[in-house]
Amino acid sequence: MAKTFKIEVITPEKVVYDDTVQSITAEGTEGSFGVLADHASMIAELQTGILTISDVNNKTVRFALDGGFVEILANNVIVLTDTCTKEGEVDVEKAMAEKASAEKALLKVGSGVEKEKAKAALKRANTLLKLANK
Template sequence: MAKTQRLDIVTPERVVCSEEVEFVVAPGVEGELGFLPEHAPLVSALKTGVLRVQQDGKTYKVAISGGFVEVKNSRVIVLADTAEREDQIDVERAEAAKKRAEERLAKGGEGIDQARAEAALQRAIARLKAAGR
């Protein structure tokens, strides 16, 4: 059996996962961060993107938006604004959200909150990437 570490992914609404995994790659604000068991203690901000998790030799993905990761004592804790495992993502809804955000950004104007539209676009893209689209 491969050496494992505990992974907890938590949002304000729910615990997305709490399980033993071999490897985690998180989208840090300064680039991707990879964690193996017994990693040195670390706290980092996360950006919207795809978290990759290796468990039992297989990899699954989780779309996350923002938050923080803390690593210590072979435990990875992800506190994210939102998080969805790849098998929970509604692809049609994510594609529609991407299209709406792109239309808002293309339209521009004073009535459009650019930062909010860009954040919505990034969330939709992350969800589609996690779902394999």
């Protein structure tokens, strides 16, 4: 059996996931990366995207993360994120509506901050939809 490590996915509301797993794939701000057991110590910033966890039984669980941070230290991985949606719990209608309103806001192109906000909202909605449609 492959070597395993511990992972915790935590939001301010709850501990979303806490288990021993084989591998994870996360989307860092510099591109996506995989983590296996005995990974070097690392602290990375995450972008809005999908976190894939492959547990000891080779089953995969996927989460949509809204940015965050990951720390890897001695086979303990901590993922800190503001919001986290589990695969299968995506409200598709809501995500669609959010996508539409974000796209509309982007067309108007307001000031720099507003544009960034709309971009972020669009990315969030897209990630959720990607998670829902696989």
